[in-house]
Amino acid sequence: MSGQGRHSAEQAAGQGEDASAVAAALAGRQSGFDTLMKLHREAVFRFVYGLTGAESDALDITQESFVAAFLALNRYDRSRPFRAWILRIARNKCHDWARRRKVRRFFSFAVPIDDAVHIADPQENPEEALSSRLGVERIHEAIARLPDSLKEPLLLCSLEDMSQDEAAQVLGISRKAVETRIYRARQKLSQMLEG
Secondary structure, rough: OOOOHHHHHHHHHHHHHHHHHHHHOOOHHHHHHHHHHHHHHHHHHHHHHHHOOOOHHHEEEEEEEEHHHOOOOOOOOOOHHHHHHHHHHHHHHHHHHHHHHHHHHHHHHHOOOOOOOHHOOOOOOOOHHHOOHHHHOOOOOOOOHHHHHHHHHHHHHOOOOHHHHHHHHHOOOHHHHHHHHHHHHHHHHHHHHHO
């Protein structure tokens, strides 16, 4: 069986397992929720970690994403892949997190200068990050600095092994837009890593 045929067969099997788990969860059985978590928790965490760059934040956002998904499970369209749906929820939670973080950073700078001495800047200097990290850490930092519009399709297709069509579904954009954004993301990464 070809790689693409095997991927399609695995995807169909996964959707069947998702459908029965969703039905069980909607019927109030804990086993349904447990199965959905088991099947998708790692993928959601990897995606969120790729967007936030912080393990503790990624754990919190992953948990928030599943709570939100379980609360809205009756609105889930069972004809679509559950993973695409939960990743879209996680993406929205990451955007909320980023907005809250910007507000917190703004107000941390509004503190009187004498009190602000003890407030650490959570952002690393990009030049220091690139020079102090090697290999995977260096690449991870570069990915974290990509704009979300480029980072999201790159992570979904590269890390989560989604097709461009599946990523387009999660992101609510066309397949061509996914392809273009991945190309631009790779160009920017090359420029950042060469610099």
